[in-house]
Amino acid sequence: MTGAGATASRPPARTLVAARAGQATAGLSRLLGRGDGTVIGGRMSLWVDPDALARLGAGRWVSLVSGTNGKTTTTRLLTAALGLRGPVATNPQGSNLPPGLVAGLGRAEPGAAAALEVDEAWLGAVADALRPATLTLLNLSRDQLDRVAEVRRLADRWRAVVGAHPDAQVIANADDPLVVWAAIPAPSVTWVGAGQPWTEDATGCPACGGRIGWSDGVWACSGCAFARPEPDVWIEGDDVVTAAGARHRLSLGLPGRANRANAAMAAVTAARAGIGLEEALAAMAATVTVDGRYRQVAVGDSRARLLLAKNPAGWVEVFDMLAPPPGPVVVVINARIADGRDPSWLWDVPFERLAGRRVAASGERSRDLAVRLDYAEVEHVRIPDPVEAIGAVGPGPVDVAANYTALRDLDARLRGRPAWRPRRWPRRPWPSRPRSSAAMPSAALPSATGSPAAPARPGPGLSGGTDVASGVSPWPR
Numbered sequence: 001m002t003g004a005g006a007t008a009s010r011p012p013a014r015t016l017v018a019a020r021a022g023q024a025t026a027g028l029s030r031l032l033g034r035g036d037g038t039v040i041g042g043r044m045s046l047w048v049d050p051d052a053l054a055r056l057g058a059g060r061w062v063s064l065v066s067g068t069n070g071k072t073t074t075t076r077l078l079t080a081a082l083g084l085r086g087p088v089a090t091n092p093q094g095s096n097l098p099p100g101l102v103a104g105l106g107r108a109e110p111g112a113a114a115a116l117e118v119d120e121a122w123l124g125a126v127a128d129a130l131r132p133a134t135l136t137l138l139n140l141s142r143d144q145l146d147r148v149a150e151v152r153r154l155a156d157r158w159r160a161v162v163g164a165h166p167d168a169q170v171i172a173n174a175d176d177p178l179v180v181w182a183a184i185p186a187p188s189v190t191w192v193g194a195g196q197p198w199t200e201d202a203t204g205c206p207a208c209g210g211r212i213g214w215s216d217g218v219w220a221c222s223g224c225a226f227a228r229p230e231p232d233v234w235i236e237g238d239d240v241v242t243a244a245g246a247r248h249r250l251s252l253g254l255p256g257r258a259n260r261a262n263a264a265m266a267a268v269t270a271a272r273a274g275i276g277l278e279e280a281l282a283a284m285a286a287t288v289t290v291d292g293r294y295r296q297v298a299v300g301d302s303r304a305r306l307l308l309a310k311n312p313a314g315w316v317e318v319f320d321m322l323a324p325p326p327g328p329v330v331v332v333i334n335a336r337i338a339d340g341r342d343p344s345w346l347w348d349v350p351f352e353r354l355a356g357r358r359v360a361a362s363g364e365r366s367r368d369l370a371v372r373l374d375y376a377e378v379e380h381v382r383i384p385d386p387v388e389a390i391g392a393v394g395p396g397p398v399d400v401a402a403n404y405t406a407l408r409d410l411d412a413r414l415r416g417r418p419a420w421r422p423r424r425w426p427r428r429p430w431p432s433r434p435r436s437s438a439a440m441p442s443a444a445l446p447s448a449t450g451s452p453a454a455p456a457r458p459g460p461g462l463s464g465g466t467d468v469a470s471g472v473s474p475w476p477r
């Protein structure tokens, strides 16, 4: 791989032992059916060698990808592009904290390029350890309110990271004011007009406190010179266009505007490794699912498609991907640690846009969601078990929009694997409101009024949980 100092050298013996201990631990975890073992294996490696991250990253061309939304997909697309030149180290399943990064690097051969997604709050510590060649900054918006709290503090922390790593080439979304604020100290930035339809977290100027105004996708502060930089690369419909006048067609296997943006960011990052935009984009076309996201699956008599929607900005993008109304939608919400314990973000999502569809509120926090849908005046049923909910609103095609652990567990269950942390659904479901129930055929309400809890592992009704070949049956648009 081209790039700074990519000389393959073996890590010290202690680090190699740490990596092997991690792999053995992960293997044991899989054997015991306790998940894929990435995180516990990485923790074991860090216990054996606390400097494992820096040591496993030494001598590689490292690209770090961060942002509130799209980092897993962007990293996957970047990995596909970098794979044109040789093996690539990456962190699978969105394990974007140091244990996951150590696990990903520990599996890869020394000297292989690395494409790694990094949790927004951990970007500084990881960059200090890995000294990346590129920093790809996608977007910043409210997410995991109990953990991250104020997104502007993240922007300030990113700004410090960028300032501390002047050797890194920054690839930044010119359409997100908070990302621009973070990227400005970099000596070298490639600005990408990747779009950011959600603007509610950047109405005030981080430089002067003035008001940021938008007009035709271009933003500027009314009180100072802080404004959208002129992009070097941008998206125009289905094309990626460069300031030099080149135009490349995006023909992705992944749906939606957000994934066109992710692909553009990934392609511009891959260009820093000497891969042409056209070549990079072509390498991404074969990616049709990312850790279960966008996967189409037959569930009983229904055909369902799994979508990740874990915060308001993500939801705004998902509305753009849904099959046209009245296409049925199952919304699945959990509030575990990885989701953020505080589900009040549901009130920031414009769920009013689901009106006119057959909607089911599902997941461990289906009650919170049902209240939100009531206020949005969206007719719905509340069915905590997502598989039952798919059956109730089907046969579909049914779009299933789930947040992080909800999607992870549903995907695992539909693949016939036990959920990582099986739980029982609440024993006494909230009685569904008559107004909501009346909108649905009676056959669609098998469990809304109090059927016993469903087991959180594959049951007989899941025998049809098989993948629907992508491309064979295109999703309605």
Ligand SMILES: [Zn+2]
Pocket: 205, 206, 207, 208, 209, 210, 221, 222, 223, 224, 225, 226
């Ligand atoms: Zn200002």
